[in-house]
Amino acid sequence: MTDTESRLRDYLQAKAATIPDDAEAPGLETPRGRSRVWTPLLAAAAVAVLIASAALVAHLHNPPVAPDPQPPGLRVPYVLTALDQQRELHDGDQVVELNENVAEVVGRVSGGWLIHFNTATSAQLGVLAADGTVRPVGPEGVTRPVLSPDHTQVAVVQGIKQVQVYDVASGRLITERTLPYEARLHETNLHGWNQAGIWASKADRDQRISQLLVWQPTTGRLTPVTPPKSVDAIDVAPQSSAIPFATTVGKQRCLTSAHLSEGRLIPGSPFCSPDATNPVVSPDGATLAVGDAVVDIRTGKRTPLQLAAAHISELPTFEDADHVLVVQALREDGRPASPMVSDGTPAEELPHATVFRCAVGSGACEKVLVAPDLKQIELIEP
Amino acid sequence: MTEPLASIGTAVPVPDDTPAAVTRLYREHWVGLVRLAVLMVDDRQQAEDLVQEAFAELYRRWPLDDSGKALAYLRTTVLNRSRSALRRRRVARLYTPPADRPGASAESEVVLGEERLEVQRALSTLPRRTREVLVLRYYLDLSHGEIAQTLGISESTARATASRGLAILTEQLKESR
Numbered sequence: 001m002t003d004t005e006s007r008l009r010d011y012l013q014a015k016a017a018t019i020p021d022d023a024e025a026p027g028l029e030t031p032r033g034r035s036r037v038w039t040p041l042l043a044a045a046a047v048a049v050l051i052a053s054a055a056l057v058a059h060l061h062n063p064p065v066a067p068d069p070q071p072p073g074l075r076v077p078y079v080l081t082a083l084d085q086q087r088e089l090h091d092g093d094q095v096v097e098l099n100e101n102v103a104e105v106v107g108r109v110s111g112g113w114l115i116h117f118n119t120a121t122s123a124q125l126g127v128l129a130a131d132g133t134v135r136p137v138g139p140e141g142v143t144r145p146v147l148s149p150d151h152t153q154v155a156v157v158q159g160i161k162q163v164q165v166y167d168v169a170s171g172r173l174i175t176e177r178t179l180p181y182e183a184r185l186h187e188t189n190l191h192g193w194n195q196a197g198i199w200a201s202k203a204d205r206d207q208r209i210s211q212l213l214v215w216q217p218t219t220g221r222l223t224p225v226t227p228p229k230s231v232d233a234i235d236v237a238p239q240s241s242a243i244p245f246a247t248t249v250g251k252q253r254c255l256t257s258a259h260l261s262e263g264r265l266i267p268g269s270p271f272c273s274p275d276a277t278n279p280v281v282s283p284d285g286a287t288l289a290v291g292d293a294v295v296d297i298r299t300g301k302r303t304p305l306q307l308a309a310a311h312i313s314e315l316p317t318f319e320d321a322d323h324v325l326v327v328q329a330l331r332e333d334g335r336p337a338s339p340m341v342s343d344g345t346p347a348e349e350l351p352h353a354t355v356f357r358c359a360v361g362s363g364a365c366e367k368v369l370v371a372p373d374l375k376q377i378e379l380i381e382p
Numbered sequence: 383m384t385e386p387l388a389s390i391g392t393a394v395p396v397p398d399d400t401p402a403a404v405t406r407l408y409r410e411h412w413v414g415l416v417r418l419a420v421l422m423v424d425d426r427q428q429a430e431d432l433v434q435e436a437f438a439e440l441y442r443r444w445p446l447d448d449s450g451k452a453l454a455y456l457r458t459t460v461l462n463r464s465r466s467a468l469r470r471r472r473v474a475r476l477y478t479p480p481a482d483r484p485g486a487s488a489e490s491e492v493v494l495g496e497e498r499l500e501v502q503r504a505l506s507t508l509p510r511r512t513r514e515v516l517v518l519r520y521y522l523d524l525s526h527g528e529i530a531q532t533l534g535i536s537e538s539t540a541r542a543t544a545s546r547g548l549a550i551l552t553e554q555l556k557e558s559r
Contacts, residue, residue, distance in 0.1 A: 144537045232545055
């Protein structure tokens with residue numbers, strides 16, 4: 001365990017201990033009341049209220065599928081999460097409710113969307129159809145799914161170091177390979193799949209990436225790759241050979257795009273900034289997203305995105321090679337959300353998750369979606 | 383030393399009778415869940431409110447399809463609500479000096495001491511998902527797979543987020559020396 005890990009554990013334990021073991025729980029607060037008294041009588045009353053409201057709640061949660069204000073052209077699927085955590089997958093005109101077992105929407109595939117969902121004892125992949133049905137793909141117990149560049153196959157980790165490839169359409173196992181890792185302390189991680197093959201690694205003791213491998217399932221070739229020093233995270237652009245990675249050297253956080261050559265990752269020029277925390281690259285490998293700007297990897301040109309407010313939401317998502325989507329929190333009138341009370345909780349209105357499409361070349365941005373009803377939005381890579 | 387929420391996430395059979403089942407969960411796990419929430423939102427009152435809301439939501443949805451997962455459900459709900467609370471707070475913080483952080487009471491600072499406050503400050507600068515992952519990893523000792531299931535993200539994302547978060551935390555702590 002590193003010093004940072006030790007200090008982190010110590011802090012978390014000490015902070016948690018500020019809530020003493022004998023802290024007294026207040027009465028359970030019912031959804032319809034602010035009473036903090038928990039008695040059988042009030043509980044019974046709460047049950048009655050809740051039962052009475054259940055039908056209404058159910059109705060509200062299952063409305064006829066109403067089209068959300070989605071202008072034509074948003075070309076990525078996205079998940080809307082309501083304040084009560086109900087989730088819907090949107091893709092074009094299609095809307096599918098996600099139940100609580102869906103852990104991840106991996107991406108579009110023929111017949112619907114590949115999802116990773118929890119089973120009674122484990123987790124499994126499946127194809128979610130537009131009618132809400134799920135067709136399992138492969139066995140239970142698989143982890144870290146990554147789609148092939150054409151989305152017809154999916155690679156997963158089975159156990160600690162076995163990588164398997166399944167055909168999405170048939171669910172059939174196509175090939176598998178046990179990776180030649182020596183250490184058994186950490187599990188295999190899959191980073192992505194591009195022309196070179198499936199990129200896998202193990203994390204070493206200080207959680208940095210080590211033992212990087214590329215397995216080409218069509219030929220069976222396994223290529224050990226020497227990662228650059230101090231790599232924290234890598235991404236894989238499915239349609240190109242670009243491998244962007246993030247490093248922290250001294251006080252500098254940098255993103256660098258590299259390409260594979262004879263078992264080595266050959267890095268280009270680094271782009272360093274406090275926002276350079278996660279490698280996000282366009283599908284063609286030509287552009288990096290760095291905070292609220294994009295960088296042309298070949299020329300090094302940095303183009304700020306013309307956004308009204310600071311970028312505060314999730315990582316950017318490339319819609320295609322020429323456009324990047326960012327999510328911002330804005331007021332209903334479109335202005336940046338501003339403080340309304342000193343304790344940090346907006347008193348009058350919650351911000352609306354708003355998606356902007358920004359042109360990589362010019363940085364010009366247009367609003368393409370405002371999540372309805374204060375829902376949160378998660379964009380899925382196309 | 384505080385005991386981590388060892389039983390959270392494990393299958394705990396509960397009676398079918400809703401008030402009794404939820405009441406028992408409430409009595410047994412209220413403190414643990416408030417501890418989890420306070421690690422996320424850094425404010426005891428808000429943490430208690432979030433846990434109250436989580437139990438109210440559990441009550442509304444009872445019975446769950448798998449009542450043995452009630453604690454896991456509560457944990458996820460607490461984290462989801464913590465996330466919403468932090469998101470609202472972060473929106474405001476973009477335009478306000480960060481000096482008035484809730485929960486930074488004098489009492490808390492005395493209990494934690496300077497060394498731990500350094501960690502607290504460094505942790506508070508991380509993105510919320512990174513913070514969630516690190517809390518789940520280093521307080522609850524969850525595996526990356528369990529973290530992924532709790533947060534609804536992929537295991538690779540959980541792993542990468544933990545790795546990146548730890549690296550940034552290390553740098554932050556070096557800078558604070």
